[in-house]
Amino acid sequence: MQKKSITLTDNRNGNTYTYPVLEATRGPDVVDFRTLFKDTGLFAYDPGYTSTASCSSAITFIDGAKGELRYRGIPIETLAKEHSYLETCFLLLNERLPNADELQNFDLELRHRAFLHEGLRSLFAAFPDNAHPMATLSAAVTALASFYQEHLDMNNKAEYHEMAHRIIAKMPTIAAFAYRHSLGIPCIQPDIDLSFTENFLTMIRAYPGGKMHLGPHGHETIREVEVRALDTIFTLHADHEQNASTTVVRNVASTGAHPYVAIASGIAALWGRAHGGANESVIAQLEMIGSVENVDAFIKRAKDPDDDFRLMGFGHRVYKNFDPRAQVLKTLQDELKEELGLNSRLMEIAAKIEEIALNDDYFVSRHLYPNIDFYTGIILTALKIPKNMFTPIFVIGRTVGWITQWIEFKKDPESKIARPRQRYIGD
Ligand code: SDX
Numbered sequence: 001m002q003k004k005s006i007t008l009t010d011n012r013n014g015n016t017y018t019y020p021v022l023e024a025t026r027g028p029d030v031v032d033f034r035t036l037f038k039d040t041g042l043f044a045y046d047p048g049y050t051s052t053a054s055c056s057s058a059i060t061f062i063d064g065a066k067g068e069l070r071y072r073g074i075p076i077e078t079l080a081k082e083h084s085y086l087e088t089c090f091l092l093l094n095e096r097l098p099n100a101d102e103l104q105n106f107d108l109e110l111r112h113r114a115f116l117h118e119g120l121r122s123l124f125a126a127f128p129d130n131a132h133p134m135a136t137l138s139a140a141v142t143a144l145a146s147f148y149q150e151h152l153d154m155n156n157k158a159e160y161h162e163m164a165h166r167i168i169a170k171m172p173t174i175a176a177f178a179y180r181h182s183l184g185i186p187c188i189q190p191d192i193d194l195s196f197t198e199n200f201l202t203m204i205r206a207y208p209g210g211k212m213h214l215g216p217h218g219h220e221t222i223r224e225v226e227v228r229a230l231d232t233i234f235t236l237h238a239d240h241e242q243n244a245s246t247t248v249v250r251n252v253a254s255t256g257a258h259p260y261v262a263i264a265s266g267i268a269a270l271w272g273r274a275h276g277g278a279n280e281s282v283i284a285q286l287e288m289i290g291s292v293e294n295v296d297a298f299i300k301r302a303k304d305p306d307d308d309f310r311l312m313g314f315g316h317r318v319y320k321n322f323d324p325r326a327q328v329l330k331t332l333q334d335e336l337k338e339e340l341g342l343n344s345r346l347m348e349i350a351a352k353i354e355e356i357a358l359n360d361d362y363f364v365s366r367h368l369y370p371n372i373d374f375y376t377g378i379i380l381t382a383l384k385i386p387k388n389m390f391t392p393i394f395v396i397g398r399t400v401g402w403i404t405q406w407i408e409f410k411k412d413p414e415s416k417i418a419r420p421r422q423r424y425i426g427d
Pocket of ligand 1: 048239240242243244273274275276278302303309310311312313314315316317318366368371372373
């Protein structure tokens with residue numbers, strides 16, 4: 001059977017060039033342009049990589065037209081509804097869901113690894129107390145590389161999985177410490193008796209000594225519904241193919257730098273409001289809009305090409321239909337509205353924005369739909385998580401995706417140092 005290929009004709013000299021098409025198991029096939037420059041003296045030009053596949057990957061599949069997202073082939077809706085975040089972490093790292101024993105061992109290992117070296121704790125004191133937790137988080141994860149400098153044998157799965165488990169386990173602690181330092185209050189150490197997600201909520205909300213808020217009816221408790229809501233949010237953020245921050249992680253992996261500085265670079269990239277930082281901006285934007293009556297004026301600004309105001313939480317490079325994660329969150333919001341006491345005013349403003357935008361030609365013609373960031377903030381606010389911790393929450397969920405992508409890159413025989421070229425337009 002004839003191999004698939006495409007042929008280009010250079011109309012400057014009539015030459016033709018044929019390039020192989022490499023098949024994908026799902027989604028678009030790719031044309032292998034690796035010899036284009038050698039053959040034609042031309043670079044492919046694709047700022048922002050709108051039509052470029054940077055690698056082959058078997059981790060996450062997205063179909064932007066259908067609004068489909070799968071981790072290792074399993075639909076995100078199934079994982080969000082039927083599995084825990086820890087099961088999803090195991091799935092991403094091991095290409096299959098864990099059995100009961102494996103899940104218990106994985107859970108116990110992460111609990112033991114959640115603690116930080118005392119030397120790392122003193123790093124937080126170096127930061128001004130109004131430092132944004134994302135700055136502290138990125139710096140602390142970079143510093144973590146100096147505590148674990150041993151050589152990593154990529155042929156030894158136990159070794160690189162230990163490296164992966166360690167960063168997954170410590171990220172919530174580092175994020176919680178960064179937050180508590182920003183408040184000038186003592187950090188709460190992880191509690192080995194608590195699950196991954198309940199432990200994080202405790203480290204964020206507990207008073208020194210680990211006790212929760214004391215009210216007229218005794219100490220507040222962290223409710224199962226809150227743990228389930230946050231666990232679902234972590235699962236929805238776990239991985240997302242070759243997004244901007246994952247591309248940064250892979251690029252840092254390609255130079256041979258320490259895996260934890262690759263993760264720290266991913267954190268830095270995620271902070272931008274065009275990417276993970278959008279979740280914090282969405283709530284700020286809803287609060288700025290303030291009432292349903294003001295929505296029209298802001299929609300008008302979002303459509304104005306001369307106004308750089310954008311509707312945060314709307315639009316996506318890949319999803320030209322609903323972001324399936326946004327759908328899961330919207331359902332979760334409706335389910336938990338009463339139980340979590342979600343802010344109905346912000347929900348009404350969000351619903352109004354969505355209603356107008358989804359019927360307005362400007363948004364419809366550009367396929368701008370709500371993305372994951374449009375919905376997370378209202379639930380996180382109800383979990384008493386402050387806005388400046390929304391993107392660190394994204395980091396906690398995404399760490400497993402970044403480290404899984406790092407491992408896949410390191411084991412891919414096709415991997416090379418990332419070194420794109422340019423179209424020179426200078427003197
Ligand atoms: C995440 O990639 C990932 O997978 C990321 C992520 C993940 O899980 O890792 O899904 C997480 O980052 C979600 C996205 C969060 N960001 C935001 O919500 C910020 C607001 N959205 C935009 O800035 C924008 O939509 C992007 C950055 C998300 C996508 O940008 P693209 O694909 O480069 O699209 P574009 O900027 O070329 O926009 C196309 C058109 C433009 O209008 P025209 O020039 O054609 O007239 O749509 C317009 C844009 O002006 N547009 C918007 C808009 N987003 C795009 N107009 C108003 N409001 C918006 N939010």
